[in-house]
Amino acid sequence: MSRQQITTDVAIIGAGIAGLWLHNRLNQAGYHAVLIENGKIGQGQTLSSQGIIHGGSKYALNGILSKASQVISNMPARWKSCLEGKGEIDLTSVKKLAEHQxxxxxxxxxxxxxxxxxxxxxxxxxxxxxxxxxxxxxxxxxxxxxxxxLDEPVLDVPSLLEALVKPFHDRMLAVPKESTYAWQKQGDHLSSLTVDSYEIQAQHFVFTAGEGNEAILNALNISKPAMQxxxxxxxxxxxxxxxxxxxxxxxxxxxxxxxxxxxxxxxxxxxxxxxxxxxxxxxxxxxxxxxxxxxxxxxxxxxxxxxxxxxxxxxxxxxxxxxAEPQQSSLSRPDSAFVSSQGNMHICWPTKLALAPDLTDQVFKQLESAKLQAGAHKNPAFQHPQVAETLWDRAF
Structure with a gap:
């Protein structure tokens, strides 16, 4: 079977909040990024969240400002800037369920x-x-x-997903849920991904698939970081x-x-x-x-x-x-968003909805350190994934 070739600067696997935020930032910055999803957008942890943009308050109920509460403390202000149309991503169309918890x-x-x-x-x-x-x-x-x-807003996650999908939906690739991912490596360098009828070539590959990261790491024989x-x-x-x-x-x-x-x-x-x-x-x-x-x-x-x-x-x-998170001792909660870079592969877990901007910052630092260059790409038309149904509409 002949395969269609897709070229891009950065291939992102997994269309939850982390993949979507990074996808927007990269494309806005002038890079070409393709987001690959083998189901519905937000179908995992993202649409299972309560939409709370945590600022660390609930991690300090014992009166001690823990590392977790300090790491996440500036996230509400950063999100609010985006909700007001003044931040790194335009979220003015997102519905706020509550200004405060x-x-x-x-x-x-x-x-x-x-x-x-x-x-x-x-x-x-x-x-x-x-x-x-x-x-x-x-x-x-x-x-x-x-x-x-608490100075922590609560967002309507479906409208958040729609806002993140709309600007660059044409750069999101839908593949069948049962698809097998085949990775081509040259030494420690990942050169391409073959999935369904597509071969995706990229300078860098970012894994933001939540629980799905485990299967990707196993297929690539990467033992560290491990997932919990x-x-x-x-x-x-x-x-x-x-x-x-x-x-x-x-x-x-x-x-x-x-x-x-x-x-x-x-x-x-x-x-x-x-x-x-x-x-x-x-x-x-x-x-x-x-x-x-x-x-x-x-x-x-x-x-x-x-x-x-x-x-x-x-x-x-x-x-x-x-x-799904990077493995910690005693299955404890990670304090911050997590990025591990190995060559041109970047393994990511945001750990919290609110920390998606922080995760993107970390990935950008790695890509800039690797001197990522924006290329010219002309790709064939392909199928685009749709946003998953809300939990409240499918639970009963």
Whole structure:
């Protein structure tokens, strides 16, 4: 079978947030970059995220500014600049679900103490919310806890993907999901990739395929860096009562520990229903649990952390997701975005949605160090990948 040849300066494998951000930046900078996807855009970790542009607040709930909280601290401002049309990528079309996240503690001394210490460590990013500025859910007189506002926006991820896809969609290559990747190397130099009916030649290859990086590294006999998976079992719920929809909430619930008991974000499905998406400690502890058991635990949790709110009858679903990251000791969370360059191959994991710009910075440094030159490329027409369906529209 004859193959079509595609030439480019940089070939990027994997169309999640990391690959899309890098693809935009490279093409805007005058390089030619082709993004290769063997499924739907954002189908993995990206559309499984809650859309939170973290600034490190939840990593400092013990009152200590950890390395992770410091590394990510400037990301909200950087994203906000893009959302206002002043940053490195134009995200003015992206829908903001919330300008700020909230963090609340119940009427218990232990959780109030966590809130207190966090507010001291994060005084510039975390402010107490006065009663008149609170969402209706937290204006109820029965709510006796503390409420803080975090300077971290929440984005609608589908609209984010659309904004990143639109400018250079013609430089995105769709290949069948079952495609086999064949790599051609000359010594330590990767010269081309053969997949489906295409041969892609590039000066550099960047792997941003999330979990898919593992298969790529195995095929290339690269043992380091190794990949780890930190699994979650997220939960989703929506009201069964059309006259009693769930209120929109974007907030972390605090207990006595240094992690949120639960993180709740709200998303509107194509039927116009508000869906709550639950992460945090319940998602971490839910790994491996029977679906019915986890849902029962989630029902009890919501009753416990929102005791003043009368919940409607709910439909429930669970969603397992693996966080793919560079391997750490004891499967701990990496502090920052990760790039490992080996010759003209660059192995990447953003580790967080918010860190996609930081990952791109790291890749640019490697490419500039390698003296990447922009070339002229004229390629045949090819199929382009589409954005995956939202989780809230396929979970129920």
């Amino acid at each position: 909230l963090l609340w503690s119940k009427d218990r001394l232990s959780s109030k103490m966590v809130s207190f210490f966090a507010s001291k460590a994060l005084s510039s990013r975390m402010q107490s919310v006065p009663l008149q500025n609170r969402p209706a859910l937290f204006q109820d007189p029965a709510f006796k806890g503390a409420l803080y506002q 998976r930190r699994p979650l079992q997220m939960l989703l719920c929506k009201s069964k009562q059309t006259d009693k929809p769930l209120p929109a909430i974007y907030a972390h619930s605090l207990g006595s520990g240094s992690k949120p008991i639960a993180t709740i974000s709200s998303h509107v499905n194509k039927s116009g229903e508000v869906v709550w998406y639950l992460g945090g400690n319940i998602a971490e502890q839910g790994v491996g649990k029977d679906k019915a058991r986890l849902i029962e635990e989630a029902k009890l949790l919501l009753s416990d952390i929102l005791p003043w709110f009368e919940l409607p009858e709910l439909d429930w679903a669970t969603h397992p997701v693996n966080r």
